[in-house]
Amino acid sequence: MRIPNRPAVAAAVALVSVLSLAACGTGTGGGDPAADASGKVEGSITFQTWNLKASFGDYFNGLIADFEKQHPDVDVKWVDQPAEGYADKLSADGASGTLPDVVNVTPDLVHPLARAGLALDVGKAAGQYEKEYLSGAWKGFELPGVEGVYAFPWYLNTGPTYYNKKLFAQAGLDAGKPPKSYDELFGAALTMAEKTDGRIAMLAGAPKLEDFGRYGVRLMNEEGTSFTFNEAKGVELVQRYKELYDAKALDAQALTSSPEKTLHKFLTGAVAMNPGSAYDLENFRKQAPGLYQNLGITEAVTNTGHNQMYLQGLMVNSQSRQKPAAVQFAHFITNAENQMSFAKQVTIFPSTRGSLDDPYFSKDDGTLGTQVRIASAKSLKNAVNYVPAVYSEQMKAVLDVAVAKALQGKQSPKDALDDAVEECDKLLRQG
Missing domain, CATH: 3.40.190.10 (Periplasmic binding protein-like II)
Structure with a gap:
């Protein structure tokens, strides 16, 4: 279950x-x-x-x-x-x-x-x-x-965050001190990409709405009538993910990722960190015993101190x-x-x-x-539900497309998020 x-x-x-x-x-x-x-x-x-x-x-x-x-x-x-x-x-x-x-x-x-x-x-x-x-x-x-x-x-x-201690060590990162803040995460990701010539990415997925929340972005106004993830801090998050994407610190297929795909990337050693749950442990043990022997477990990366x-x-x-x-x-x-x-x-x-x-x-x-x-x-103990109850699958797809355009350089992060908020607000009014 x-x-x-x-x-x-x-x-x-x-x-x-x-x-x-x-x-x-x-x-x-x-x-x-x-x-x-x-x-x-x-x-x-x-x-x-x-x-x-x-x-x-x-x-x-x-x-x-x-x-x-x-x-x-x-x-x-x-x-x-x-x-x-x-x-x-x-x-x-x-x-x-x-x-x-x-x-x-x-x-x-x-x-x-x-x-x-x-x-x-x-x-x-x-x-x-x-x-x-x-x-x-x-x-x-x-x-x-x-x-x-x-x-x-x-x-x-x-979910805790899982990481591959062996890949951390190979990149010269301290496997005993996994990143806890986004500054630490982005710094470690760029180091790993540089040390492995882009062969190993730190992450397999582009940011979702939960990531905006964990980064410290305000997602909706107090009245619940409009989305606000296009504020300056949200733009900053997408810009920093673009830097990872350009440096191959983010997996090349991150723009079309799914939880199943990101898990597979982690299982096969293509990425060094991945969010997950306790349900994943048995998969690791059976499908990737080498990973299981080098598995690190830490709390989710946040700027707020509150996980999803x-x-x-x-x-x-x-x-x-x-x-x-x-x-x-x-x-x-x-x-x-x-x-x-x-x-x-x-x-x-x-x-x-x-x-x-x-x-x-x-x-x-x-x-x-x-x-x-x-x-x-x-x-x-102090987690919160970042995702507003009104955030629909259509809105999720809108944000995914906007982030993909920004990471590919087809739009600036600000323009992409502005368009996404406008479309999500329109969907909100229709609902």
Whole structure:
């Protein structure tokens, strides 16, 4: 199981207009965000997850049984949807008024539901629980253009950065001190290109929106109505990547890279650093034992001190007839004890305060798997979700094209980013 960087949300553009009709009479901008979720915890509720039942059926059935034992007047029905078509399923359920009471979502999936008034503002209805969660996770469900918090944070993930110690040493770089800031990264990349006559690049991919965020670029205005990644710091980032590209410190195929392609480049020793996750370790061990023996693990490079957080949450249907039970169940699934037990079932990380200090996430036993877990947990303590919920696949493609033009010298970095912001803002207004 993996938390994708950008879940498929093909239905998102049409979702808001469709759901606005379904939410007619509930108001706008979050519907009835202060809806009273107090009262007796009773009734039948439906809990919907996303591609979890096949691997974790016994685990979740046990959790549900525990909740029902604590609340004997509540009956929980669990349904699990496949990953493929999940956004379309949410759209159809929202339009027909059949959304489950508690729904597994990501920020981009809950955003149109919140705008349509179908997601409960848990910041108002259950704000007493905010202190139980990491600040970055709670804020991850604050959405552009919609005041409130629209899901309980659930499990998290992020990636450490992997590097090839042997390639670092061959380039005269200290393998014990991998770069932590972008200045250090760019300096090391240029050194590696020079020392290897351009045969080994430091990186395999061009910058994505997350990289702009980690560099310290403001991505949107406070109102969430316009993108701002074309500000001076964003232009500076692209210009510095162009210097890498010209010096062969960035892989020649970086402009058409994908996570799978960049991973392959790292596996084959064509590049020296690559972002990844704990899931990659087994690939390294099986497919590239030489790399595995020389594998370095470090936190993501940032100027901000905050890595990118990928997060899942549990939304409560604002029109549920059993809000008290739905809120209590969503909180139960996401409380510290249950998140910790889930994290020991699969490689994910809890969003609850203090959980990442548990020895499971902090005690090094010398194995690579534990080192990855420790690096990821340390990073997640103050990680943030840089990618705005309104950032669509179309917008992602627009930025990719703009960066490619700038790196190839077809446009200046400023002109390319100005055009990209203009096009993304146009897409934002259409959505």
